Amino acid sequence: ADSIKVAVVSFLTGPAAGPFGVPGRNGAELVIDAINEGAMPAPYGSAGFGGLKLEAIFADESGGNAKQVAEYRNLVEKQGVDAVLGYISSGSCLSIAPVAEELKTLTVMSVCGTPRLFEDSDWKYTFRTQAHAVGDSVAAALYIRDQLDDVKSYNGINQNYAWGQDSWKFFDIAMQKLIPGTTASDNPQFPQIFSGQYGTEISTLLLEDSDLIHSSFWDGDIEAFVLQASVRGFFQKKRFISVAGASAVDNLGKRFPEGTVIGTRGEFGILVRDREGELNEWFINAYRERYGVYPLESSYQYAQSVLALKAAMDKASADNGAAPDTDQIISAMTGLDFTSLAGDVSFALGKGHQAIHAVGYGITAWDDEKDKPTVTNVKIYPAHCILPPAGQLSEDWLAAGMPGSDC
Amino acid sequence: MIRSALSDATIRWTIAGFLVLALVGTLFPNWILNNTMFGLAYGLAVLGLLLLWRTGLVSFGHALYFGMGAYAVALLERYTGATDIVMRLGAAMTVAGGTGFVLGFVLRHYRGIFFAMLSMAFSMVLYGVLVKTEALGSTDGFSVSQTTILGWQPQSKYPLFLAIVGLCVIATTGVQLYLHSALGHLTTSVRDNEIRVEYLGYSVATAIHVKYVISAALAGVAGGVMAMALGQVDPDSMVNWTVSGELVFITIMAGPGSVVAPFIGAITFEFLRTFAFELAPHAWQLIVGGTLLGIIFFMPEGLWSLTRLISRKREKVR
Amino acid sequence: MQTTFTILLDGLSYASYLFIVSVGLTIIFGVMKILNVAHGGFYAWGAYSAAYAIGLAADLGFPDWFGFVLIGLSSMGVGLVLGLLIERLILRRLYDHEEVIIILATFGLFLVLEDLILLVFGVNPYFAYQPMVFLGSVELGGILRDVYSLTLLGLAALVAFACWYALDRTKWGKILTTVIYDREISLAIGINVNAVFVWTFVAGATLGALGGAYISPTLSVAPGIGIDIIVLSFAVVVIGGMGSIPGALIGALMVGILRAVAVHKFPEFELFVIFVVMAAVLMVRPEGLFAPVKARRI
Amino acid sequence: MGPPMTAKAHWVPDMLKASRLNVDIGPATIIREGSLDIRTGQIVGLIGANGAGKTTFLRTIMGLIAPISGQVAFDHFELTKTPPHQRAKLGIGYMPEDRRLVPSQTSEENLLTPVWSVGIPDWQDRLAWIYELIPEVKALRQRPATSISGGQQKLVALARALMLGNKLLLLDEPSEGIAPILARRISGILTGMKAEGVSALIAESNTQHCENLLDRKFVIERGTISESI
Amino acid sequence: MTGTPVLRVRNLHKSFAGIVAASNINVDVADGEVVGIIGANGAGKTVFVNMITGYLKPTSGSIEFSGREITGIRPRDATRIGVCRSFQISQVFMTMTVLENLLIAVSLAGKERKSLLAPLRSRERIRECEQVMERYKLTEHRDNVTRTLSQGVRKLLDIAMAVVSNPKLLLLDEPTSGVSSDEKFRLMDLVMNALKEQGTAVLFVEHDMEIVQRYVDRILAFYQGEIVCDAPPDVALKDPKVIEYVLGESHGPANDSESALGAGHA
Ligand SMILES: Nc1ncnc2c1ncn2[C@@H]1O[C@H](COP(=O)(O)OP(=O)(O)OP(=O)(O)O)[C@@H](O)[C@H]1O
Numbered sequence A: 001a002d003s004i005k006v007a008v009v010s011f012l013t014g015p016a017a018g019p020f021g022v023p024g025r026n027g028a029e030l031v032i033d034a035i036n037e038g039a040m041p042a043p044y045g046s047a048g049f050g051g052l053k054l055e056a057i058f059a060d061e062s063g064g065n066a067k068q069v070a071e072y073r074n075l076v077e078k079q080g081v082d083a084v085l086g087y088i089s090s091g092s093c094l095s096i097a098p099v100a101e102e103l104k105t106l107t108v109m110s111v112c113g114t115p116r117l118f119e120d121s122d123w124k125y126t127f128r129t130q131a132h133a134v135g136d137s138v139a140a141a142l143y144i145r146d147q148l149d150d151v152k153s154y155n156g157i158n159q160n161y162a163w164g165q166d167s168w169k170f171f172d173i174a175m176q177k178l179i180p181g182t183t184a185s186d187n188p189q190f191p192q193i194f195s196g197q198y199g200t201e202i203s204t205l206l207l208e209d210s211d212l213i214h215s216s217f218w219d220g221d222i223e224a225f226v227l228q229a230s231v232r233g234f235f236q237k238k239r240f241i242s243v244a245g246a247s248a249v250d251n252l253g254k255r256f257p258e259g260t261v262i263g264t265r266g267e268f269g270i271l272v273r274d275r276e277g278e279l280n281e282w283f284i285n286a287y288r289e290r291y292g293v294y295p296l297e298s299s300y301q302y303a304q305s306v307l308a309l310k311a312a313m314d315k316a317s318a319d320n321g322a323a324p325d326t327d328q329i330i331s332a333m334t335g336l337d338f339t340s341l342a343g344d345v346s347f348a349l350g351k352g353h354q355a356i357h358a359v360g361y362g363i364t365a366w367d368d369e370k371d372k373p374t375v376t377n378v379k380i381y382p383a384h385c386i387l388p389p390a391g392q393l394s395e396d397w398l399a400a401g402m403p404g405s406d407c
Numbered sequence B: 001m002i003r004s005a006l007s008d009a010t011i012r013w014t015i016a017g018f019l020v021l022a023l024v025g026t027l028f029p030n031w032i033l034n035n036t037m038f039g040l041a042y043g044l045a046v047l048g049l050l051l052l053w054r055t056g057l058v059s060f061g062h063a064l065y066f067g068m069g070a071y072a073v074a075l076l077e078r079y080t081g082a083t084d085i086v087m088r089l090g091a092a093m094t095v096a097g098g099t100g101f102v103l104g105f106v107l108r109h110y111r112g113i114f115f116a117m118l119s120m121a122f123s124m125v126l127y128g129v130l131v132k133t134e135a136l137g138s139t140d141g142f143s144v145s146q147t148t149i150l151g152w153q154p155q156s157k158y159p160l161f162l163a164i165v166g167l168c169v170i171a172t173t174g175v176q177l178y179l180h181s182a183l184g185h186l187t188t189s190v191r192d193n194e195i196r197v198e199y200l201g202y203s204v205a206t207a208i209h210v211k212y213v214i215s216a217a218l219a220g221v222a223g224g225v226m227a228m229a230l231g232q233v234d235p236d237s238m239v240n241w242t243v244s245g246e247l248v249f250i251t252i253m254a255g256p257g258s259v260v261a262p263f264i265g266a267i268t269f270e271f272l273r274t275f276a277f278e279l280a281p282h283a284w285q286l287i288v289g290g291t292l293l294g295i296i297f298f299m300p301e302g303l304w305s306l307t308r309l310i311s312r313k314r315e316k317v318r
Numbered sequence C: 001m002q003t004t005f006t007i008l009l010d011g012l013s014y015a016s017y018l019f020i021v022s023v024g025l026t027i028i029f030g031v032m033k034i035l036n037v038a039h040g041g042f043y044a045w046g047a048y049s050a051a052y053a054i055g056l057a058a059d060l061g062f063p064d065w066f067g068f069v070l071i072g073l074s075s076m077g078v079g080l081v082l083g084l085l086i087e088r089l090i091l092r093r094l095y096d097h098e099e100v101i102i103i104l105a106t107f108g109l110f111l112v113l114e115d116l117i118l119l120v121f122g123v124n125p126y127f128a129y130q131p132m133v134f135l136g137s138v139e140l141g142g143i144l145r146d147v148y149s150l151t152l153l154g155l156a157a158l159v160a161f162a163c164w165y166a167l168d169r170t171k172w173g174k175i176l177t178t179v180i181y182d183r184e185i186s187l188a189i190g191i192n193v194n195a196v197f198v199w200t201f202v203a204g205a206t207l208g209a210l211g212g213a214y215i216s217p218t219l220s221v222a223p224g225i226g227i228d229i230i231v232l233s234f235a236v237v238v239i240g241g242m243g244s245i246p247g248a249l250i251g252a253l254m255v256g257i258l259r260a261v262a263v264h265k266f267p268e269f270e271l272f273v274i275f276v277v278m279a280a281v282l283m284v285r286p287e288g289l290f291a292p293v294k295a296r297r298i
Numbered sequence D: 001m002g003p004p005m006t007a008k009a010h011w012v013p014d015m016l017k018a019s020r021l022n023v024d025i026g027p028a029t030i031i032r033e034g035s036l037d038i039r040t041g042q043i044v045g046l047i048g049a050n051g052a053g054k055t056t057f058l059r060t061i062m063g064l065i066a067p068i069s070g071q072v073a074f075d076h077f078e079l080t081k082t083p084p085h086q087r088a089k090l091g092i093g094y095m096p097e098d099r100r101l102v103p104s105q106t107s108e109e110n111l112l113t114p115v116w117s118v119g120i121p122d123w124q125d126r127l128a129w130i131y132e133l134i135p136e137v138k139a140l141r142q143r144p145a146t147s148i149s150g151g152q153q154k155l156v157a158l159a160r161a162l163m164l165g166n167k168l169l170l171l172d173e174p175s176e177g178i179a180p181i182l183a184r185r186i187s188g189i190l191t192g193m194k195a196e197g198v199s200a201l202i203a204e205s206n207t208q209h210c211e212n213l214l215d216r217k218f219v220i221e222r223g224t225i226s227e228s229i
Numbered sequence E: 001m002t003g004t005p006v007l008r009v010r011n012l013h014k015s016f017a018g019i020v021a022a023s024n025i026n027v028d029v030a031d032g033e034v035v036g037i038i039g040a041n042g043a044g045k046t047v048f049v050n051m052i053t054g055y056l057k058p059t060s061g062s063i064e065f066s067g068r069e070i071t072g073i074r075p076r077d078a079t080r081i082g083v084c085r086s087f088q089i090s091q092v093f094m095t096m097t098v099l100e101n102l103l104i105a106v107s108l109a110g111k112e113r114k115s116l117l118a119p120l121r122s123r124e125r126i127r128e129c130e131q132v133m134e135r136y137k138l139t140e141h142r143d144n145v146t147r148t149l150s151q152g153v154r155k156l157l158d159i160a161m162a163v164v165s166n167p168k169l170l171l172l173d174e175p176t177s178g179v180s181s182d183e184k185f186r187l188m189d190l191v192m193n194a195l196k197e198q199g200t201a202v203l204f205v206e207h208d209m210e211i212v213q214r215y216v217d218r219i220l221a222f223y224q225g226e227i228v229c230d231a232p233p234d235v236a237l238k239d240p241k242v243i244e245y246v247l248g249e250s251h252g253p254a255n256d257s258e259s260a261l262g263a264g265h266a
């Protein structure tokens, strides 16, 4: 065959489609098309994936884990795809991995962040190009330590599901270890996901005297929260750190409060919008040209997965001749180091299947000159500072005070 | 018992139908096998809902039992390592049936929308507990490893499929026998006129309770089957109210006509969704919703009325 | 004291929100005996059309207060167009079907409405914050409150009063009661049942759309916003007793205030509040707080 | 107080004339070529065994079932072309055999609903007139319709028909379940209304109370109607 | 009256939010006795039947059945010990056929609960039902869904369903209302003869004096919740109170009863 068929799965309907799913899908599509045509800048200038054309089909991630598992089986067994790429929700990733193993299908996960994926088990067929959630939490705490000197106490508002719960938990531990003396509120808020009405939660947070509020809200929830909280002077009273809400910065424009600490779980999206570099500039320009908007964090994350596939397939075909098979691609990808759009990535954890990369944070500001939002005080924390070394479980590493993190 | 079962034409046809399915199953590629198994799993739960529907009761909370069955399988494996099909299904049925028995004491006093909504409230409490509890996997749930059959680990999907088909035969036969018993007919009586049932000397509450426990147990088994076929459990796709809604959806789509209708309905639904997903990833709900409206308009008795159409045509040809 | 006041105010404003989104549902159920799942669709369409209109008006330079006019207009527009179309083309043909089947038809409609939104408006969120920002904030009980959420209380009171007045104090209310009980006898005593149904459905749809439209300034109007509303409003309506407007009001108040207590004091129970209230009320009153009167049977 | 006889009456001798009605319910034909006429001021009986089709006939006239074929002329309207809800406005009062009072309303509200729906101008007079005729109903006026006894409901249903029926009353088994003392009074009332130009069609299976009240009698047998002399 | 009465009612009282529907009711009914209950509309007849069969709980007073206290018993328990009833407004299973209605009634009448698990349509049961249908002139409606039946036919079915379990005490609430003139005597003959053979005591509520006079041993006349007359028919129907409250007084008390019965029919 002179092509491989790859399914790209992301949220195409439902609340996660706008902020994550569709930008992610677009990022993948853009890069795939460019690589097929050989239009990417170096080091991805060669046409095709190990010489093969990649034929992408796009599938929806909505409907819950079970539906995703069923859908995955259909993609592989019915539609006959050679590899699957994508997935945003941790639940999808956790449930897909064992099936990927069963069906012996290469699966490159793009966004989901639960450390459990490679810490609970070893997978042969599954890779993840996104560093796991401990990274963004530790980086958040580091950033607070380094950039905000007035934080004595903190609280959180996180969605009531696994990612929200984990995100708060890791952040809390990291804060306790990195900034001893700060106190966590005993009343952290966990509103239901997509509930949209946060009046009561905002009152609760306002009545408390925590200095800083942590949130892993994303999608419409972060936007609704920001709108409702702004009017109530919330951001004048509290520092706010948002670990995954960067899509709202673009969507809300001027209404997004300045001075918010914002992260993109890597060197992605708005954090690197003004960064120089051939790949990054090409990506931003090509994306804007094709879709009319700036690429968001998930566009980068999906593109990063595609690049990992390209790098591995190029390597495999160089080692084994044209048209590498799945096992050859896997062995090429395992432990691979590759260049992403803005930064380097290496499959260093999970026996060479879990990528690590740097994570950055910055502070939002409105750029009057260019009339667009921007981020200042950007600080990037290298992977070894924010993630456990290979072979160590995140919880142990966090509990032990993050040995080896020397930032 | 077996003789009287075989004297029932529906039962004979059902068994024959499932036998054919089992045979044809050897030819199915994996994806069809999978979707059919999901369909059969839903079918079992829908069979239980059909029982309730015949009493005029619609439960918007059967995901409670479906989810319990599924989680029973997953937790059994997690805490004891057991993966045997008999233990798995036994656990699923016991947990769900037992819960149904307890909640039945409350729910048997409710009718109509209040029955539906109180069921939903109960199921949402379980949903909330699962979502909140890390030890139960929170929203991520668990993976379920492959099922062993009496110590044997099959290398293909087919043996599991066969076992599930066998289970469906047992369930349909049992339900059909029950429906044809006097107790089963009380179903319709209770829906029509409770006062009269009481005045004939039978307790309406008991009649409903029995039925409720049966349907809970069926839903539990269904959840167990789903967990085994899918290899995954999680609250959103097994316990949330949308799942209960989906089960009701299939029930109505299938129609109350027969004990096989649930399976036909569920398998159709499963394939409909698969194709809609594939053809229109952005608008598959439109297809599903449109189909639903179409069925309501043109097949008021559900998909089952198709079989009647066919048999009527056959008569005309003769 | 401060906390109590805040809880009360939070509870009241959440209750107002619940009431506004569920009153249309209870009216439609009361008259037509239809448990309208598509209510979530009306809500979403109301939100989208208001958000779209307000965004457009802002771009065109209309003043911010004009948003309120648009909220009214777009909910009426949505109610009228969707309500008429759906009642005329679909529900009308199903009235003699079993109740569950009609519920299911409205569920199908909901799915269709949901995806139509996606096709018409796309996946990106819409914002209509102008009215909320326009009204600004005031300090109450030591913290700032946005005035917009406080106006919800007024709107809820207004809607409650209007519905109560229309149903309890006018001849229309009495006529409705007859239609509710028996379509046939209504015809026989000269009631135009079809017209009653159409306008009831349009009114219910408009109220559903109004719920979405009025809330839209505080939200990111994005796909899927109509789903959770369904369960929420069903619960409120069931607690109050199907078809009862005072019931919906008290149901909303109970849930709203208890939820506020939970969020402030026991946040881990927030998710359960609505279902626990529902279960508790139904245990004591199996048909909700204001159960409709039943005919004597023997 | 009953409505005055209209001037048209003498050139419209028939208050109601049903000709060759055929009514199907589902697959079954219930009324076959049913013809029947009522002159102004007549009380006409439609007598038949259980299941003969009396109720179906009355419901057809009220428009609650659509006939397959046939005409119904009333006053000078063609009823089959009048939408069901407008028939009441023409002065037809219908009492269904199973009462059908609105349970959540009081008896009096049940009587007033027709006033609200068709707008009877002199309704206070009419209500007072009815209360005078059947004081039992007056006694029940504040009681919720749900609590009163079967026979009492029947009386209220009759009163409701009287509110509307200033030209024609369609009464389905009016004496069923009514104590003799009242049944007799109802007969008296109907006779009295006759004098005021109100016609009535009374469907009965039990002829005990109505025999000597009727001016004419039609017999219905398995859907076929014939006049009995 | 010899031995314990089948039914003994003492000082029965019932009121609904201010409305007295039964007050100070005392009745004894002997084995096999047939008692007619008459009274104006709203006099409390149905309420009385409802209390005895357990649908309503009396406010005070006691009810004994065959020497056993049954005040406030549940309807199903009343049925199980042999107190059955029919209804003023027929209570049948509307979406089921006549045969199915009877099959259910017959299978529940069986004292053995085990039989509930056996198939409903057993041959013996069907035969039994066919006999019942034959007797009650329901055969032609055998497979009709009862929703489609006329009121009168439903009434027949309603009574048949009450009778199949061979009760010891049967209460019929207006058995002939809605039943056509030609049928009513036949129906009553049938019910009464069958019951007479079994020695069942019958209480029936009736507005049709032709029926009352023909079948009852005794009349209870109700007025505003009280029994105003408890006497054999020939006495009761001439009782001035009965005439004033129930029958009507058009011709004065003396020669009234005749015409009251027939209302011009004779
Ligand atoms: N929905 C229906 N489907 C089929 N047949 C029906 C339906 N409704 C009525 N019928 C049949 O129509 C016939 C006439 O019924 P109808 O109620 O008019 O009789 P009726 O003369 O009023 O009897 P009754 O004196 O008992 O009230 C009956 O035989 C009945 O079985």
Ligand SMILES: Nc1ncnc2c1ncn2[C@@H]1O[C@H](COP(=O)(O)OP(=O)(O)OP(=O)(O)O)[C@@H](O)[C@H]1O
Residues within 6 Å of the ligand: C296, D146, D147, D148, D149, D150, D151, D152, D177, D179, E016, E019, E020, E021, E039, E040, E041, E042, E043, E044, E045, E046, E047, E048, E088
């Ligand atoms: N559930 C109830 N709630 C309130 N009042 C009731 C209730 N049931 C009966 N009543 C009242 O009790 C009185 C007796 O009613 P009942 O039904 O016994 O009359 P009845 O003698 O059977 O009359 P009929 O001959 O009209 O059937 C009536 O005034 C009635 O309004």
Ligand SMILES: [Mg+2]
Residues within 6 Å of the ligand: D054, D055, D056, D097, D172, E150, E151
């Ligand atoms: Mg009739």
Ligand SMILES: [Mg+2]
Residues within 6 Å of the ligand: D149, D150, D151, E045, E046, E047, E088, E173
């Ligand atoms: Mg009575």
